[in-house]
Structures are given as structure tokens and as C-alpha cells.
Amino acid sequence: MTYRITSVSLLLGLVAASLGNGIASADIPGKHPYYIHARSDLRQAELLLQKADESNVLQEEKAAYSKVHTAIAELDKAAVLDRKDINNYPAIDSSLKHLDKFRxxxxxxxxxEKNIEKEEDNHSAVGWRNRAKVNIEQAKHYVENAASKDVIDDLRASNY
Structure with a gap:
């Protein structure tokens, strides 16, 4: 029994082999993708904090922004060592106002915070993760204060 290899069969085989090779060399999710998810959440929060709000909460917003930005920088150090893509520009809901924005x-x-609390495989990234966690906790504190001031201001102005 003789098999004839047609040019179409040969072409299909070569295409399949080259696609399989490309898939095998694609960026496989690393040992600790959780901090990348955390970074994405932080980036969204950072962009929301850049949206100016009422003057009575600007100080807290700026402080929270600074802490979030520092947390992102800490996670970026780990991402660079792990050769992870850190260029993300998430869309934000620009219609959020005041309390909804802070929420x-x-x-x-x-x-x-939940994502970076997951176990870390890369021990050199643990320090960056811990420093990012401290900054996130501090940012949460500033956001709580900003939300409280916003609610009190609205209550006094009879906006409810």
C-alpha cells in the first residue's frame, strides 16, 4: 500500500507544526499570577483616585493615591523580575461620583489585598508583596476617611 502526500496535506502538516510550536513558546502563566491581578485592581483604583472630587476630600484622595501608586511600584519590581507584562490601562467608570466612587x-x-495575601512562590517577591500590602492598608484608611467626610458633608448639605 502506497500513500501519496499531496501538496495540500504537506502544507496543512507544516502549518499545524508551526502553530503548535508557537503555542508552546507562548507566555505561560507564571508561578504567582495573583499579584498581577492585584496590580490591575490597584491600577483601576489609582485611576479613579485621579478623578477630582469635592474639595473636602482632596487631601485624603491625594494620600490614598500616593499609597496606591507606591504599592503598584512595589509589585512592578516583582513583575519585572518575573518578566510579567505590567502595561495595563484598565477602563474606569467615569460616571461614579462621591460615595459610589469611594465604594x-x-x-x-x-x-x-486578597490577591496578594495568597502564598508566594518566589521568595524574593515576598518583601515587595509585604510592602505593597502595608501601602494598601494605608490607602484603605485614607479612602475610609474620604468617604466619611463625603457622607458628613452631604448630610450637612441635606443632599440625602
């Missing part, structure tokens, strides 16, 4: 930021900070 959304707080949820993002809690999500980031």
Missing part, C-alpha cells in the same frame, strides 16, 4: 475604590483595594 468602588475600596472594593478594588480589598480585592488587591
Amino acid at each position: 468602588s475604590i475600596y472594593k478594588l483595594l480589598r480585592s488587591a
